[in-house]
Amino acid sequence: MKVSRKWLQNYVSKEIPKGEAFVDLLSMNIFEVEGYEVIGDNEVFDVKVLADRNAYCLSHRGIAREVAILINADYKVPEFLNTPVTISEKVSAPEIKIESDICRKYLSRKINGITVTASPDWLKSGLEALGQRSINSIVDMTNYVMMDSGQPLHAFDADLVKGNLTVRMAHNGDMVTTLDSKEVKLDTKTLVIADDEGVLAIAGVKGGNRAGVTMNTKNIILESANFAPSEIRKTSVKVNIRNESSKRFENDLPLEFANVGLNDLSLLIAEANPTAEFGQIFTFGNDKDDSKVVETTTDFIRECIGIEISDSEITTILKKCDMQVEGNLKVTAPTYRRDINIPQDVAEEVGRIYGYEKIVDAKPVQIQSELQNDNEFTMAEYIRDLLVQIGFDEIIGYALREDGDFVLEMPLSKDKSTLRKTLVNSMKEYVESNSRYLDLLGIKQAKVFEISRIFPHDGERTVLSLGVINQKGAEKPHIVIASALKHLKDNGIIVDASVEAKINEVVDTESKNVFDRKMELCVSPDLDIGKMSIDGDNKKVFEKEEKQVVKFKKISPYPFATRDVAILGPSTEKEIYDLIVKVGGENLVRATLFDVFTKEGKISYAFRLVFQSAVETLKDDVIDSVMKKVGEEVVKNNWVVR
Numbered sequence: 001m002k003v004s005r006k007w008l009q010n011y012v013s014k015e016i017p018k019g020e021a022f023v024d025l026l027s028m029n030i031f032e033v034e035g036y037e038v039i040g041d042n043e044v045f046d047v048k049v050l051a052d053r054n055a056y057c058l059s060h061r062g063i064a065r066e067v068a069i070l071i072n073a074d075y076k077v078p079e080f081l082n083t084p085v086t087i088s089e090k091v092s093a094p095e096i097k098i099e100s101d102i103c104r105k106y107l108s109r110k111i112n113g114i115t116v117t118a119s120p121d122w123l124k125s126g127l128e129a130l131g132q133r134s135i136n137s138i139v140d141m142t143n144y145v146m147m148d149s150g151q152p153l154h155a156f157d158a159d160l161v162k163g164n165l166t167v168r169m170a171h172n173g174d175m176v177t178t179l180d181s182k183e184v185k186l187d188t189k190t191l192v193i194a195d196d197e198g199v200l201a202i203a204g205v206k207g208g209n210r211a212g213v214t215m216n217t218k219n220i221i222l223e224s225a226n227f228a229p230s231e232i233r234k235t236s237v238k239v240n241i242r243n244e245s246s247k248r249f250e251n252d253l254p255l256e257f258a259n260v261g262l263n264d265l266s267l268l269i270a271e272a273n274p275t276a277e278f279g280q281i282f283t284f285g286n287d288k289d290d291s292k293v294v295e296t297t298t299d300f301i302r303e304c305i306g307i308e309i310s311d312s313e314i315t316t317i318l319k320k321c322d323m324q325v326e327g328n329l330k331v332t333a334p335t336y337r338r339d340i341n342i343p344q345d346v347a348e349e350v351g352r353i354y355g356y357e358k359i360v361d362a363k364p365v366q367i368q369s370e371l372q373n374d375n376e377f378t379m380a381e382y383i384r385d386l387l388v389q390i391g392f393d394e395i396i397g398y399a400l401r402e403d404g405d406f407v408l409e410m411p412l413s414k415d416k417s418t419l420r421k422t423l424v425n426s427m428k429e430y431v432e433s434n435s436r437y438l439d440l441l442g443i444k445q446a447k448v449f450e451i452s453r454i455f456p457h458d459g460e461r462t463v464l465s466l467g468v469i470n471q472k473g474a475e476k477p478h479i480v481i482a483s484a485l486k487h488l489k490d491n492g493i494i495v496d497a498s499v500e501a502k503i504n505e506v507v508d509t510e511s512k513n514v515f516d517r518k519m520e521l522c523v524s525p526d527l528d529i530g531k532m533s534i535d536g537d538n539k540k541v542f543e544k545e546e547k548q549v550v551k552f553k554k555i556s557p558y559p560f561a562t563r564d565v566a567i568l569g570p571s572t573e574k575e576i577y578d579l580i581v582k583v584g585g586e587n588l589v590r591a592t593l594f595d596v597f598t599k600e601g602k603i604s605y606a607f608r609l610v611f612q613s614a615v616e617t618l619k620d621d622v623i624d625s626v627m628k629k630v631g632e633e634v635v636k637n638n639w640v641v642r
Helices: 005-009 019-029 051-057 060-070 121-129 137-149 229-238 244-249 256-272 298-305 311-320 343-354 375-389 424-441 477-490 497-509 573-584 620-636
Strands: 002-004 032-039 042-048 096-098 103-112 154-157 165-169 175-177 183-185 191-195 198-202 220-227 277-285 292-295 324-326 330-333 445-454 461-471 493-495 513-516 519-523 532-534 561-569 588-599 602-611
Touching (some): 002 121, 051 060, 060 137, 096 103, 103 165, 103 256, 121 137, 154 198, 175 198, 220 229, 298 311, 298 343, 311 324, 375 445, 375 477, 375 493, 424 445, 424 588, 424 602, 477 493, 477 519, 602 620
Antiparallel strands (some): 002 042, 103 220, 103 277, 292 330, 445 461, 493 532, 513 519
16 A cells, blocks of 8 residues: 555654664564655655455555654544534435445445536645546545544435435346446346446445536535445446456455544535535444453463563553453453454554564474374375385365366356366376376387375365376386285385275286376276274484486477388497487487397397477478488498388
8 A cells, every 4th residue: 555654654753764774664663665756855665465455455544553652642633634524404415325234334425516527636736646536626525534433435426316315235237337448248146236227336346427527527425334344345346347346345444433524524515515415424324342351361471472560561452452451351452453353463462562572582392292293194194205215296286176166256267167076087197198298208118197185076185196108118007006016015005905905906807097008097996094004113203315416408399200110120229310310310319229130140229219390390301301311321331220
């Protein structure tokens, strides 16, 4: 939130620190300040108000209260704001009907005989310093009061309102054109302000342009309300409108702010329009919130913050924070302090005002008792180590998919709209999509596993899934999985009957799926980690072997291509391999022997060649020219290309 130092000074009895001194004051005690700029004789600070204090600190008054406490000054409200406007008997209170309990409080006043002008310099420059665009005197005053008190307000052109105002849920087919000319289609879960002809505003979010205040407006109806914060948040997201008004409403504004906002706005309008006539206030809802009472002790405060501070000093600090204190220690927080709920909140107030920098360094208390072991975590780590020992690699998939049992209310995309109910489906997709890279990596088999949470209807749990992708000639995938599960059992993994059944199912049925003429895959069912245990002889930490230094290089973003060549000759595998590598050039990234055939005393060696460039996509004619050179070299050596 942008905060003006001159604006704050209106509410603080002592001079507020300037520049970096003000930044340090807030940063060390309550808020992070992300920067500031000097505008003439003023400074505007970008204050990061945290969520727990949004209810009262998204305003100059709220931050001024905190500044006054920190510099040991008085928080004061200018006398002008305590003077009520004169009520005219000629102007009656607006007739407004409230049809939804989402509206917790609603105040409204009609004012006749105003003149809408361009805003005076003090008002225009004050708003522009905070990044607010000046519209006209009435609209700017509503925005000024919102930035000052924290209460959003709205003004309707009374002559453009048809009939009476109603606070209701939108009807099917309702539309509204907002003040910034955005067409919004509404549903029946959206709270609106409407007249007899239709919607005038999206409650708590944005006003419509049909009854907007313009330079021609003569009579207005003011609105100062309080709405259920969660509903305003939902509406704001749904209609894709996020602004200063919705931000404040969705942070549970104190009910009393509605009175303050309407009073302040009325006074500003009266000062600018001395001949205007003000009507009585229409009031719906409670006048104030119930105060929160927290019971604790001064001993708890001292223990919590680690400072030897007297009972009297604790009481003094809490009273500075506008809290009532009784005995040792019953604390009544002001209604605007939504963040004071438990004893720790009270301790935090004492600590930050007293000064965190006064806390003396101390060694942490030695833990006497043994920490409880998380059996599921231990089991998962043990299984990970065992599988890595036999060449498996771990993968971590997305917890969000489109085929789960539990649907997200607001998914980011269709394929991530539910919580996964199994690891099997994602494991299949993983091994299938990665099968194409076996040639590039020069391997015949890839073995992977995942240990993660799943969320089926019968209960969230941690499970294990194994997957194998295979090329022709490698050990069958189902045998690899069976061997992996046997390796777990041989190393002390005890499983119950239901998990045993799943293991046997994989082995006995040879669960596999041929998806390529040269490759096949096998994926295990989900194996419940919670139904496994470790026998006593295997509860140990694996010794880490000294690792070899491995050099890595960047993976090319361009596609690779493969060619197979079989060469018949009296030479050894190495001689033929060396010839291929020599002729292949820089684009030959791998040559792998995949078949050996003997005929009439001669041996045929079949190699798969993988070509890839680091700078471009290779064309067929480039690869064909290399293969031609290989053939020519083979002929020179009196060998034969089969």
